[in-house]
Amino acid sequence: MIAAVKSAARRFDPRALALPLAFLAVWEIAYLRAWVDPRLIPSPSGVVQTAWNSLADEAFFPGLWASLYRDLAGFAIGGLLGVASGVALGLSRRLDAAFNPTLNALKQISLFAWLPLISTWFGYDDGAKILFIAASAFYPVAVNTFEGVRGIPKTHIEVARVFRFSKAQWVFRLLLPAAAPKILVGLQLGLVFAWLATIGSEFLLANWGSGLGNLIIHGREALDVGLVIWGLVVVGLVGSLLDHLAQRAENRLLRWRGA
C-alpha cells in the first residue's frame, strides 16, 4: 500500500492541479465579491466545513460502505456473467448466431429505461439496485471478452491442436490468458459503468436508505448545496480510486506484454 502511494506520487505531474486550483480561486473570488447567491453557491471553505461535519456524521461511512457493497456485488455478478457469455459466444458460432442479434438489440435500449420495470418487479431495495448495476457492468465485459476470444491468433490455436490440449488446458492455458488483455479492458470499463450505475440506482431507485446517492439527495432536499458538492467530490474520488486499482491490477497481470 505504501509502495502504491509512493509510485503514484512519483508519477504525479503537478500540472494536473492547475485547472482545479484555478477553478477554486475563481470560485472563492466570486463568492467573496458576492457575484453569486450564497444560498445557491457556497464558498469553497464552506464546502470544506460541510465536508468535515459530514465526515464526523455517524451515517457517512455506513453510507459509503453501502454504496461500495452494491457497486462491487453488482460488478461481481455482471462481470462473471459477462466473461462467461463472452467466452461462450466467442467459442460457439451456434450460440453466437442464436443470441448475439437479441443481445445487440437489447443493448440499444438505454439501461435507465429498464428502471421502471426493475422497480415494478423488484422494488427499491438492494436486490433491485444490484440487478441494475450488474446489467450495467455486463455489457462492456461481455463485448470485450467476446472480441478477445475471437481474436486469438490462429497459430496459437494450431499449437493447442498440435499439443493435443485437453478441454481444461484449452480454457486455462490458452483461452483465458490469450483473451486476458481484452477481458481486463472489459472489466475495467465494467467497473466504471458499475460505479456510475450505483449512484444512478441510488437516485432513481431512491428509498431513503443508506448510500452516497442519498447523501446528495439529502443535500438537495435541505437546499444544502455544499453537501451536494461534497457528495459529488466523494463519488468522483471513489470512482478514481477504483479505476486506479483496476489499472494497477491490469498492469500487474499483463506484465508479460512488456512496455
Added chain:
Amino acid sequence: MTVKLSLQNVRKTFRSRHADEAFVALDDVTLDVEDGEFMVVVGPSGCGKTTLLDLLAGLTRPTGGQILLDGKPVAGPSLDRGVVFQQYALFPWLTAQGNVEFGLEAKGAPSAERRETARRFLGLVGLAGFESHHPHELSGGMKQRVAIARSLAYDPEVLLMDEPFAALDAQTRETLQCELLRIWRVSGKTIVFITHGIDEAVFLGQRVAVMSSRPGRVERVIDIPPEFKAGEDIRAHPEFGRLRHEIWRLLHEDGERAREDERDARRLAVAA
C-alpha cells in the same frame, strides 16, 4: 533403413468461394521419408508446401490418397509429431521455460521432471540463462530456439518444420541451420523441413524433394552427398553449386510454365 513417414498419392483440394471448381493444392504427392532422415521440401510460394505440412501434422485431412506414420494412417494431430511454425507461435504470457514446459504437461509428465527437461532442452538450443524471459524480451532467433526446444522436449518421433528460419536475418539463419544439424545428429529425429530457400535445402537436407506448383507435386527428389553434412564450409564446394543450380533450374522451369499457363488462360478468357 525403414520408412517412417509415407505419403501415397496424396491429393488435397479446397472449395473455392469464387470458382465452381475446387482449387487443387496438392495432386498425387508420393514421398517416403526414412527413419532418422533429414528431408527437405523446397518449392516456390503457392506450391502447397504449408498444406503438405498441415497434412503431415494432422491439422487437415487429405482429399485423396493416404499418409502413413510407421505404416499406420495419420488420423489427426498427435504427440508423436512435433511442429515448428514459421512465426514461432510461442505463448507471449509464458516465460521461455513455461513455453517449453506446457508441451510436457500435455504429455502428462510430473512437474519436477517438466522443469528439469525444459531446462535441459533450453540448454540444448543455447538458451541457458534465459529461462525466465518472456517472448517479448527475446530476439527472433531466440524465439525460434525456444520453439524448437518446445517441440523437441516432449520427444516426438518426427519434427515438422515450416520455413522456421524464413523470418530471421541471414546471420542468425546460418547459425540456427548449423545448430539444427547438430541437434538432428544428437537426437536422431526424423525431420521434414519445408523451405523456399534453395541454399538452405542443399545445406540441410540428406534428400531434397523439389515441388512444382499448380497443382503442387513432387517434381524430383535429389540426393545430397553425405560428405556435405561433415560440417565444413560446404557452400564453397563446387558440387554444392551444381546441386543448387539443378534445383534452381527445376523451380525456374516450373515458374516459366506457370506463367505461360496464366498467359494462355488470359488469352482464352479474352477470346471467349
